[in-house]
Amino acid sequence: MCELLSHDEYNRIAAQLAPKSMCFIDGEFRPSLSGKTIPTTNPATGQIIAQLAAGNAADVDLAVSAAKIAFNDQRWCSLHPNERKHVLINLCHLVETHKHELAVLESMDSGKPIRDCELIDIPEFIHVVKWHAELIDKIYDQSAPVGPNAVAMVVREPIGVVAAVLPWNFPLLMLAWKIGPALAAGCSMVIKPAAQTSLTALRIAELALEAGLPRGILNIVTGTGVEVGEPLGRHKDVDMVTFTGSTATGKRFLSYSAESNLKKVVLECGGKNPCIVLEDAEHLDKVAAFAVQAAFWNMGENCSAGSRLIVHKSIKSKLLERIKAHACEWKTGDPLNPANHLGALIDKCHFAKVANYIQLGKESNASLIFGGECIDGAFIHPTIFDDVMPDDALAQEEIFGPVLSIITVSSFDEAIAVANNSDYGLSASVFTSHAKRAIRAAQSIKAGTVTVNCFGEGDITTPFGGYKQSGFGGRDNSIHAHDQFTELKTIWIDLSDDSDDSLD
Ligand SMILES: NC(=O)C1=CN([C@@H]2O[C@H](COP(=O)(O)OP(=O)(O)OC[C@H]3O[C@@H](n4cnc5c(N)ncnc54)[C@H](O)[C@@H]3O)[C@@H](O)[C@H]2O)C=CC1
Numbered sequence: 044m045c046e047l048l049s050h051d052e053y054n055r056i057a058a059q060l061a062p063k064s065m066c067f068i069d070g071e072f073r074p075s076l077s078g079k080t081i082p083t084t085n086p087a088t089g090q091i092i093a094q095l096a097a098g099n100a101a102d103v104d105l106a107v108s109a110a111k112i113a114f115n116d117q118r119w120c121s122l123h124p125n126e127r128k129h130v131l132i133n134l135c136h137l138v139e140t141h142k143h144e145l146a147v148l149e150s151m152d153s154g155k156p157i158r159d160c161e162l163i164d165i166p167e168f169i170h171v172v173k174w175h176a177e178l179i180d181k182i183y184d185q186s187a188p189v190g191p192n193a194v195a196m197v198v199r200e201p202i203g204v205v206a207a208v209l210p211w212n213f214p215l216l217m218l219a220w221k222i223g224p225a226l227a228a229g230c231s232m233v234i235k236p237a238a239q240t241s242l243t244a245l246r247i248a249e250l251a252l253e254a255g256l257p258r259g260i261l262n263i264v265t266g267t268g269v270e271v272g273e274p275l276g277r278h279k280d281v282d283m284v285t286f287t288g289s290t291a292t293g294k295r296f297l298s299y300s301a302e303s304n305l306k307k308v309v310l311e312c313g314g315k316n317p318c319i320v321l322e323d324a325e326h327l328d329k330v331a332a333f334a335v336q337a338a339f340w341n342m343g344e345n346c347s348a349g350s351r352l353i354v355h356k357s358i359k360s361k362l363l364e365r366i367k368a369h370a371c372e373w374k375t376g377d378p379l380n381p382a383n384h385l386g387a388l389i390d391k392c393h394f395a396k397v398a399n400y401i402q403l404g405k406e407s408n409a410s411l412i413f414g415g416e417c418i419d420g421a422f423i424h425p426t427i428f429d430d431v432m433p434d435d436a437l438a439q440e441e442i443f444g445p446v447l448s449i450i451t452v453s454s455f456d457e458a459i460a461v462a463n464n465s466d467y468g469l470s471a472s473v474f475t476s477h478a479k480r481a482i483r484a485a486q487s488i489k490a491g492t493v494t495v496n497c498f499g500e501g502d503i504t505t506p507f508g509g510y511k512q513s514g515f516g517g518r519d520n521s522i523h524a525h526d527q528f529t530e531l532k533t534i535w536i537d538l539s540d541d542s543d544d545s546l547d
């Protein structure tokens with residue numbers, strides 16, 4: 044378990060950072076071909092941290108070409124599985140060695156609280172990449188039951204050049220969710236980090252080269268969605284896109300694919316996730332702690348945030364008192380202060396979006412019962428609205444901020460109906476002391492993950508992804524993630540007596 048340093052020590056590390064900010068292509072940092080840059084700022088202070096290379100279609104061409112050459116000459120996928128495993132494990136050791144530097148960089152670039160970067164994002168990055176690395180020499184292919192006159196092998200082959208288009212809310216962790224299984228499968232990659240949060244991905248690419256990853260296997264093109272994301276989505280030499288971000292942008296990748304080379308597209312998109320508390324829920328204080336974590340962790344900038352609390356009327360007031368007590372403990376402020384649980388929202392534009400929802404709630408029939416303060420264009424305190432109606436914007440739209448909407452229900456069936464009244468279906472939680480109701484609820488809720496008497500996303504062993512408009516085409520995490528990045532091939536060998544005996 045990582046120990047937190049002091050606020051002063053984090054400030055000292057921050058002052059010494061000199062982040063790399065150019066594209067990383069074919070093992071080298073390079074300015075964008077146009078020479079243009081875009082600033083990346085610290086959302087907590089507004090200060091510019093670095094000038095990022097503003098990549099465009101020409102840089103994408105260069106990176107995809109490097110990735111394609113590296114894939115075709117098999118410099119990575121043909122290495123012995125044990126060797127590939129060791130390279131990825133070396134990377135994990137290097138991340139461990141540089142964990143404080145990476146945590147500070149992540150916090151400054153994204154506004155995330157340093158305590159989460161140190162205690163969650165970095166250890167999880169290591170855990171995820173290590174898990175997939177360990178899989179490399181433990182996964183077997185299959186043979187089909189085709190009888191004595193043939194052998195039919197069903198083998199996985201790496202899909203080829205993978206473009207990973209990443210969000211800004213978990214820059215390191217989403218990078219791990221994509222590079223862990225894709226590199227384990229033997230693919231080469233072009234990563235497009237979110238323009239707001241590219242710095243840790245660039246540092247990881249540098250560390251990966253040091254760890255022994257051959258050049259050209261992991262390339263990074265920085266820049267905007269339109270200038271870099273779209274050319275990647277439309278590129279004829281990209282075999283697959285794996286995307287995490289908004290549903291609206293996810294849909295664009297389906298069009299890009301249809302209009303180019305029918306590349307495989309896997310989307311992990313938005314959510315408006317219900318947290319149901321039935322009247323028989325026990326240990327309400329624990330339930331409240333989970334509800335607060337679900338709604339406010341990572342400033343609510345989380346696709347699986349439990350942003351709709353659907354609570355039975357008979358226990359609502361008791362539960363809300365406890366929720367408010369827990370929410371008081373979630374301090375908001377300087378992300379580099381390890382005492383704070385909420386840092387800054389990602390940027391001024393997103394801050395304005397969340398602040399608008401809070402204003403909308405204040406002007407609606409809902410009741411603001413906690414928080415509501417929006418400070419300095421950066422910080423928003425945990426905010427709770429009671430008396431929200433299931434069809435209100437607060438209950439339907441992904442706010443992606445620390446805003447919890449309470450919806451009151453009178454029965455189990457009503458709770459399930461409200462939970463399913465959404466275009467999204469990423470995750471859900473149910474709190475009840477009855478096993479039968481827990482299972483019925485888990486079966487009835489249309490979501491990729493349902494947790495019972497807790498909040499979470501499962502772990503690396505369980506698939507993560509959404510139903511409805513929360514996802515498409517595959518799952519992150521678990522062995523299913525590995526499958527995303529492979530093609531299945533059938534190799535059929537005739538063994539019948541009258542067959543050509545050239546195999547003898
Ligand atoms: N599911 C999730 O984890 C996330 C959901 N969101 C949601 O999306 C909302 C908007 O945030 P954005 O940063 O605008 O998300 P976004 O979905 O637009 O951005 C995600 C990635 O897609 C890229 N991108 C953007 N436009 C593109 C385009 N036209 N073609 C190709 N690539 C493109 C971005 O540069 C970024 O790397 C948030 O308020 C939140 O509701 C945002 C980030 C993560």
Ligand code: BAL
Nearest residue numbers: 210212287345346347
């Ligand atoms: N919570 C992991 C996925 C995401 O929020 O983007």
